[in-house]
Amino acid sequence: MxxxxxxxxxxxxxxxxxxxxxxxxxxLGTTGTAINGLGMGLATTFVLFMSNTVxxxxxxxxxxxxxxxxxxVVIATFVTIVQMVMQAYLPSLFESLGIFxxxxxxxxxxxxxxxxxxxxxxxxxxxxxxxxxxxxxAFALTLLGAARELLGSGKIFNFEILPEQYGMLIFILxxxxxxxxxxxxxxxxxxxxxxx
Amino acid sequence: xxKLESTFRNMLVALFGVxxxxxxxxxxxxxxxxxxxxxxxLEKQNNAIAAVLPQFEELGTAYKxxxxxxxxxxxxxxxxxxxxxxxxxxxxxxxxSGFSGYIEIMVxxxxxxxxxxxxxLRHAETPGLGSKMEQWHNDTEKPGQNxxxxxxxxxxxxxxxxxxxxxxxxxxxxTSRALMDALNRANATVSDLDSYTGATPVNN
Amino acid sequence: xxxxxxxxxxILVNNxxxxxxxxxxxxxxxxxxxxxxxxxxxxxxxxxxxATIVTFLIQHYILNPLQIGxxxxxxxxxxxxxxxxLVEIVLKKVSPALYQALGxxxxxxxxxxxxxxxxxxxxxxxxxxVEGVVYAIANxxxxxxxxxxxxxxxxxxxxxxxxxxxxxxxxxxITAGILAMAFMGFSGIV
Numbered sequence: 001m002x003x004x005x006x007x008x009x010x011x012x013x014x015x016x017x018x019x020x021x022x023x024x025x026x027x028l029g030t031t032g033t034a035i036n037g038l039g040m041g042l043a044t045t046f047v048l049f050m051s052n053t054v055x056x057x058x059x060x061x062x063x064x065x066x067x068x069x070x071x072x073v074v075i076a077t078f079v080t081i082v083q084m085v086m087q088a089y090l091p092s093l094f095e096s097l098g099i100f101x102x103x104x105x106x107x108x109x110x111x112x113x114x115x116x117x118x119x120x121x122x123x124x125x126x127x128x129x130x131x132x133x134x135x136x137x138a139f140a141l142t143l144l145g146a147a148r149e150l151l152g153s154g155k156i157f158n159f160e161i162l163p164e165q166y167g168m169l170i171f172i173l174x175x176x177x178x179x180x181x182x183x184x185x186x187x188x189x190x191x192x193x194x195x196x
Numbered sequence: 197x198x199k200l201e202s203t204f205r206n207m208l209v210a211l212f213g214v215x216x217x218x219x220x221x222x223x224x225x226x227x228x229x230x231x232x233x234x235x236x237x238l239e240k241q242n243n244a245i246a247a248v249l250p251q252f253e254e255l256g257t258a259y260k261x262x263x264x265x266x267x268x269x270x271x272x273x274x275x276x277x278x279x280x281x282x283x284x285x286x287x288x289x290x291x292x293s294g295f296s297g298y299i300e301i302m303v304x305x306x307x308x309x310x311x312x313x314x315x316x317l318r319h320a321e322t323p324g325l326g327s328k329m330e331q332w333h334n335d336t337e338k339p340g341q342n343x344x345x346x347x348x349x350x351x352x353x354x355x356x357x358x359x360x361x362x363x364x365x366x367x368x369x370x371t372s373r374a375l376m377d378a379l380n381r382a383n384a385t386v387s388d389l390d391s392y393t394g395a396t397p398v399n400n
Numbered sequence: 401x402x403x404x405x406x407x408x409x410x411i412l413v414n415n416x417x418x419x420x421x422x423x424x425x426x427x428x429x430x431x432x433x434x435x436x437x438x439x440x441x442x443x444x445x446x447x448x449x450x451a452t453i454v455t456f457l458i459q460h461y462i463l464n465p466l467q468i469g470x471x472x473x474x475x476x477x478x479x480x481x482x483x484x485x486l487v488e489i490v491l492k493k494v495s496p497a498l499y500q501a502l503g504x505x506x507x508x509x510x511x512x513x514x515x516x517x518x519x520x521x522x523x524x525x526x527x528x529x530v531e532g533v534v535y536a537i538a539n540x541x542x543x544x545x546x547x548x549x550x551x552x553x554x555x556x557x558x559x560x561x562x563x564x565x566x567x568x569x570x571x572x573x574i575t576a577g578i579l580a581m582a583f584m585g586f587s588g589i590v
Contacts, residue, residue: 021428021569022425023425024421024424024425024428025421025422025423025424025425025513025517026421027424028421028424029420029421029422032322058214061210062210062214063201063202063203063206063207063210064202065202065207066202066207066210066211068481069211069478069481070210070211070214072477072478072481073211073214073215073218073474073478074214074218076218076473076474076477076478077218077221077222077474079473080222080225080470080471080472080473080474081221081222081225083473084225084226084229084233084470085225085229087229087233087236088229088232088233088236089232089236091233091236091237091240095318095319095320096320096327098320099422099517099520099521099524102472102473102516102520103422103513103516103517103520105473105477105516106477106510106511106512106513106516107513108425108511111511169325169367170581172322172325173322173325173584174418174419174421174580174584175577175578175580175581175584176577177421177577177580178573178574178576178577178580179573179574179577179578181573182566182569182570182571182572182573182574182576182577183570183574185569185570185573186565186566186570187565189565189570190565218474219471219474222470222471222474223468223470226470297525298525370587
């Protein structure tokens with residue numbers, strides 16, 4: 001397969017969030033601000049990239065019947081590494097992402113890519129797929145975070161765009177997460193239909 | 197290379213091997229990141245102590261003390277002047293009644309029970325709402341919401357909704373109320389009060 | 401009194417799906433019919449309580465004494481995965497009727513982040529064993545409440561004329577947003 005296509009498919013056409021609707025918990029839970037969304041997205045990208053690479057490397061020495069538990073161990077290892085490194089060097093981001101960092105482990109995208117792609121492809125394809133899917137996920141989270149931050153408090157990445165009193169608080173709170181996501185999915189559906 | 201057969205021995209070896217390598221590499225990363233994690237925590241704490249206290253010569257020995265009401269002890273850092281007299285205390289206090297539970301603060305309280313400053317050390321409040329507590333209650337241009345410079349008595353500080361005179365954060369009264377709880381807990385501990393307002397949730 | 405606060409806050413105020421965003425995947429995935437929503441709720445309740453008890457014991461009697469708290473994520477997810485398998489096997493033998501009702505939902509539960517989420521939260525909030533179990537049950541009820549209400553709404557939604565662009569998933573998610581708004585009304589009560 002063309003590696004460039006392999007890399008870019010995660011952004012719009014097979015975007016894990018807007019099109020495949022996977023890994024919704026962090027999508028809703030960590031996108032109160034653009035920076036939190038980006039941080040969560042990059043953490044997941046690292047895990048996806050590393051676990052895809054390792055799973056593809058070890059696919060031949062793992063017997064079929066214990067494949068899923070082995071993959072889960074690999075994923076959980078990288079999640080814990082992210083957790084510790086973040087706590088050491090980015091403590092404030094670590095605090096605001098909270099429980100969603102260990103929960104990367106149950107993000108269906110990560111196990112899904114390991115099982116559906118990495119266990120059947122070469123190391124190079126698998127790592128590019130992991131990177132592409134991860135960045136597509138990060139892109140989606142940042143976009144949603146920026147939209148919610150702008151609508152909710154008039155800022156993007158903490159830069160003031162509109163005066164704060166124009167913010168609609170509801171978009172920072174839980175209901176706004178669902179509503180903003182619903183509209184973004186509707187827009188992506190429309191874009192994909194036009195292309196097809 | 198062909199895939200390994202799913203015999204019992206192969207499965208056992210594979211699973212055991214994966215888990216062993218995983219735990220070993222985690223142990224390694226844990227040891228590498230352990231000291232930066234501790235250093236980051238300590239640095240944060242020292243910065244907060246320096247920020248909340250007035251002019252002082254040196255810090256006395258820190259100690260732990262149990263508040264009149266609460267689940268855990270608080271850390272107290274006495275600040276001394278040139279003559280070794282205590283001028284103020286920095287208190288690391290906490291509350292469990294934030295909107296998302298636990299909040300940890302560092303607050304400076306001088307010998308006249310006046311708040312000399314405070315910093316939020318740990319919280320998980322809603323971004324854009326409760327997370328504004330540090331700026332909101334530290335705004336010298338808005339005396340209604342500013343709490344630095346206020347003198348605490350036995351009554352403690354209360355938000356206006358509970359009959360006090362502190363303006364709570366718009367749409368995040370729960371966070372402000374929790375912050376008052378942490379402040380009052382700090383004050384009650386350093387000034388040896390038997391109890392303090394705000395220890396029990398206010399019903400209205 | 402403390403238990404009542406834990407229960408009310410977990411079910412209504414900090415609803416696990418609508419406010420904490422845990423377990424959103426099954427919330428969107430199995431909410432097309434009320435029947436399946438009820439089955440899923442049963443399975444989640446069962447596994448959530450069991451998982452909370454087992455992970456609590458592991459944290460306090462294995463990880464803490466050995467000072468290997470950093471293996472928490474790995475240990476918990478493996479425990480939950482094997483627990484789900486075990487429940488499936490036992491249920492099949494002991495109660496075929498119950499297995500018929502819950503069986504299809506069990507494999508889906510391993511990747512339900514509400515289970516792992518609640519297990520970790522119980523440790524983080526420093527609950528006792530009893531508080532932890534109460535918290536797990538309350539959260540399972542909260543999950544079920546949100547899921548069943550949402551399934552009811554979606555059944556009605558199928559009969560409505562929805563603007564073309566919003567058909568299907570988008571309108572469902574927006575509906576969930578409005579449901580979350582309704583739950584916000586409870587936020588004053590604890």
